[in-house]
Amino acid sequence: MGTFDWDLDSGRMFLDTTALEVLDLRPGEFTGTPAGLRVRLAPGEEARLDARVAQALKAGRTHYGAYVRSRDRDGAPGWTHVQGRILRDPHGRPYRVIGILRDAVHDPGEPGAAGERDEGRRRMTGVIERTTAILAHARTVNDVTDVLKDPEALGHLGAVSVMLGVVDGGRIHLVAEGQLGAYVPETEYTRIDAPLPMSEAVRTLLPVYLGSREEFQRRYPELWPYIEPLAVRSGVYLPLIAQGRPVGALGLLYTREGDFDAEERNVLMALGSGIAQSLQRAILFEQEHDLAEGLQKAMLPRRIPEVAGALIAVRYRAARMGRDIGGDWYDVVPLGGGRVGVMIGDVEGHDTDAAAVMGQLRIALRAYIAEGHTPGAAMARASAFLRDLETERFATCVYADIDLTSGMARLVRAGHIDPVVRRGDGSCHRVQVAGGLPLGLPAREPGEPGAEGPGAPGGSGASGGAGTGYPVTSLELHPGDTLLLCTDGLTERPGGDPDTGMRELMDAVRDGPADVEELADVLCDLVGDSGGGDDMALLLLRRRGTPLPRGGGPLRHRLTPGDPDAPAMARHLIRAAAAAWGAWDQADEIELAADELMTNALVHTDGVGGVSMRLTPEGRIRIEVEDTSSALPRRREADDWAVSGRGLMLVDRLADAWGVEPRGGGKCVWCEFAVHSPGVPEAGHSEAGHSEAGLPGALPDPGLPGTGLPQAGHAGPVLPEAGPPDPALSSGEPGGAERARGPAGLPGAGG
Numbered sequence: 001m002g003t004f005d006w007d008l009d010s011g012r013m014f015l016d017t018t019a020l021e022v023l024d025l026r027p028g029e030f031t032g033t034p035a036g037l038r039v040r041l042a043p044g045e046e047a048r049l050d051a052r053v054a055q056a057l058k059a060g061r062t063h064y065g066a067y068v069r070s071r072d073r074d075g076a077p078g079w080t081h082v083q084g085r086i087l088r089d090p091h092g093r094p095y096r097v098i099g100i101l102r103d104a105v106h107d108p109g110e111p112g113a114a115g116e117r118d119e120g121r122r123r124m125t126g127v128i129e130r131t132t133a134i135l136a137h138a139r140t141v142n143d144v145t146d147v148l149k150d151p152e153a154l155g156h157l158g159a160v161s162v163m164l165g166v167v168d169g170g171r172i173h174l175v176a177e178g179q180l181g182a183y184v185p186e187t188e189y190t191r192i193d194a195p196l197p198m199s200e201a202v203r204t205l206l207p208v209y210l211g212s213r214e215e216f217q218r219r220y221p222e223l224w225p226y227i228e229p230l231a232v233r234s235g236v237y238l239p240l241i242a243q244g245r246p247v248g249a250l251g252l253l254y255t256r257e258g259d260f261d262a263e264e265r266n267v268l269m270a271l272g273s274g275i276a277q278s279l280q281r282a283i284l285f286e287q288e289h290d291l292a293e294g295l296q297k298a299m300l301p302r303r304i305p306e307v308a309g310a311l312i313a314v315r316y317r318a319a320r321m322g323r324d325i326g327g328d329w330y331d332v333v334p335l336g337g338g339r340v341g342v343m344i345g346d347v348e349g350h351d352t353d354a355a356a357v358m359g360q361l362r363i364a365l366r367a368y369i370a371e372g373h374t375p376g377a378a379m380a381r382a383s384a385f386l387r388d389l390e391t392e393r394f395a396t397c398v399y400a401d402i403d404l405t406s407g408m409a410r411l412v413r414a415g416h417i418d419p420v421v422r423r424g425d426g427s428c429h430r431v432q433v434a435g436g437l438p439l440g441l442p443a444r445e446p447g448e449p450g451a452e453g454p455g456a457p458g459g460s461g462a463s464g465g466a467g468t469g470y471p472v473t474s475l476e477l478h479p480g481d482t483l484l485l486c487t488d489g490l491t492e493r494p495g496g497d498p499d500t501g502m503r504e505l506m507d508a509v510r511d512g513p514a515d516v517e518e519l520a521d522v523l524c525d526l527v528g529d530s531g532g533g534d535d536m537a538l539l540l541l542r543r544r545g546t547p548l549p550r551g552g553g554p555l556r557h558r559l560t561p562g563d564p565d566a567p568a569m570a571r572h573l574i575r576a577a578a579a580a581w582g583a584w585d586q587a588d589e590i591e592l593a594a595d596e597l598m599t600n601a602l603v604h605t606d607g608v609g610g611v612s613m614r615l616t617p618e619g620r621i622r623i624e625v626e627d628t629s630s631a632l633p634r635r636r637e638a639d640d641w642a643v644s645g646r647g648l649m650l651v652d653r654l655a656d657a658w659g660v661e662p663r664g665g666g667k668c669v670w671c672e673f674a675v676h677s678p679g680v681p682e683a684g685h686s687e688a689g690h691s692e693a694g695l696p697g698a699l700p701d702p703g704l705p706g707t708g709l710p711q712a713g714h715a716g717p718v719l720p721e722a723g724p725p726d727p728a729l730s731s732g733e734p735g736g737a738e739r740a741r742g743p744a745g746l747p748g749a750g751g
Contacts, residue, residue: 003019004084006096023080043256063086067104078105082100138282145164148250148275159252170191173188196223197235204239211259232254238272242280296325301331311542316330317535327393329358329361329362365399375401396415396439397438398414400483412471413470417488422509574591583673598625604633620656634648
């Protein structure tokens with residue numbers, strides 16, 4: 001039995017003669033430092049002894065003891081027992097260790113070795129239990145790698161670096177490498193048949209153990225240049241096998257030197273099995289998530305169109321629980337004539353089925369809107385469509401049809417949260433929109449308790465939608481006002497009061513920036529990490545601060561079959577309006593084209609129709625003739641003696657543009673004329689289309705007394721009252737009056 005004296009401040013250590021004999025060291029061979037003991041300790045024992053001493057120093061203990069494997073000058077194995085007493089100053093700082101060394105090779109049953117084995121067994125078992133418990137919550141590959149890269153986990157494993165490779169086809173993708181700063185770009189992707197330890201473990205499905213640096217260099221020369229500069233003396237590479245096939249490999253690097261005994265190998269294999277199961281679950285989850293996310297992106301609009309007169313921003317954020325997908329959606333539908341439709345909705349559920357139903361419902365509602373159905377009718381048809389899908393799911397939705405020229409908006413709501421409006425002065429309020437049932441639920445009979453109808457309270461003018469179950473609420477957006485539509489994922493907080501989320505939303509809208517893109521980002525940040533159970537969709541529409549030219553009209557006139565005076569009155573009004581809007585020199589062409597469209601509607605369709613005329617903000621006169629037939633007009637080639645068939649040919653020649661649009665109950669055939677700069681007006685015409693300053697701009701009202709037509713809403717002189725319709729314009733022939741006034745010199749004929 002020998003003694004030692006270790007000065008912790010200087011690092012010097014003294015061994016007496018007996019202690020040198022226990023370690024089989026000659027006086028000149030010992031360097032006087034703890035590192036000088038390394039030559040007589042088995043690989044890995046120095047690190048274990050250092051850890052035992054450090055633990056005693058940190059814990060404030062006064063004694064420690066350990067059995068370590070040693071070897072004599074000839075390499076024969078043995079056991080040495082070390083006991084030390086820690087001396088501390090009055091402040092508790094350790095400054096000196098004194099103790100004894102003795103030969104323990106003859107201790108009965110190697111009690112020290114058994115204690116060390118029991119302690120190591122408990123430590124490794126604890127590592128497996130803790131790692132398995134943590135990995136049970138891992139959902140993605142990143143979650144798995146974060147657990148393995150945690151320094152605490154590395155300390156429990158006894159490793160200084162952990163590498164995780166995932167099998168990707170015929171390659172191994174290195175997705176994590178912890179500590180040591182040993183990331184090597186060249187080894188990020190390696191082939192399974194490469195001469196590397198991780199590839200060999202995957203290829204053979206057997207672990208690879210490396211007990212020394214020499215073994216690293218001898219067995220894997222291609223890896224040695226990356227290992228050589230590191231303080232690595234041993235390592236193990238474990239295949240990660242799930243359901244009989246390799247999903248990856250785990251590499252552990254150690255600073256100790258020496259082989260791994262049977263117990264260590266068993267523990268490592270058990271650890272690898274748990275990691276393999278977690279990794280496979282994470283890979284399958286990510287594959288399913290990528291598929292669902294791709295499906296959901298395909299179901300949402302690929303882009304948001306630019307709309308003149310408005311700035312629009314949209315956002316979507318997936319849920320942070322479940323499969324990270326859901327049924328929230330938004331859409332923007334340009335409707336022409338300065339109008340735009342915006343919608344937002346939420347299908348029940350958070351799975352791929354919810355995303356698929358969302359896509360079908362969004363496209364169906366968009367189609368109904370594009371067909372020209374009123375907001376209430378479009379919502380009712382979408383609800384019936386969802387019921388016909390038989391998905392047993394319902395959806396909520398808000399739709400707004402906005403005229404950006406006038407600022408008037410018509411809104412319908414199906415069980416959704418109310419929109420929010422931020423005015424140009426920064427104030428904001430919720431819009432109480434009269435609502436109906438969520439989409440997909442059976443419609444309630446009128447008068448049934450809970451049924452909401454056209455008279456439902458809560459809107460700024462609830463109207464329309466009679467018989468649809470979705471009343472329409474009117475709202476005016478002034479230049480600079482912002483309309484906000486969102487789903488409940490923006491206002492709900494896990495475990496919180498829904499009103500709290502709404503108050504936070506209102507405060508953020510009120511205090512947020514005016515720019516819709518910046519405001520959208522601010523609102524998304526409201527959810528932050530607190531959002532969890534629901535996805536979120538957001539749509540912001542800001543009416544531009546500078547209003548567009550208002551145009552004129554619209555003028556509307558009803559066309560009833562069998563009424564001989566209706567076409568004549570319509571022609572008279574159209575001619576007067578054209579003159580009032582500065583197109584008096586084009587009045588013949590406009591009247592002739594309108595007459596052909598009206599004649600087609602009266603002759604070739606059944607039911608009541610109508611004609612409307614307006615001046616667009618772009619300065620074009622637009623005439624629309626609506627009827628209740630879905631049959632599209634056909635342009636025919638008439639021979640010289642045919643009495644019909646030239647109508648659409650005339651419209652095509654006279655108008656600058658024409659076309660057909662679907663309407664909810666039929667179709668609309670329209671044509672447009674660009675208003676030319678007026679010349680010298682003919683005798684008998686007023687200076688229509690000029691402001692008091694004599695410049696084009698503020699157009700006069702073409703309304704006629706006694707007709708009940710709407711006012712155009714423009715300043716300027718009013719046209720004198722026109723005389724009665726010219727009988728020559730009221731011919732009862734199908735083609736209307738036989739005129740030769742147009743520049744084309746062609747008589748009118750029915751289409």
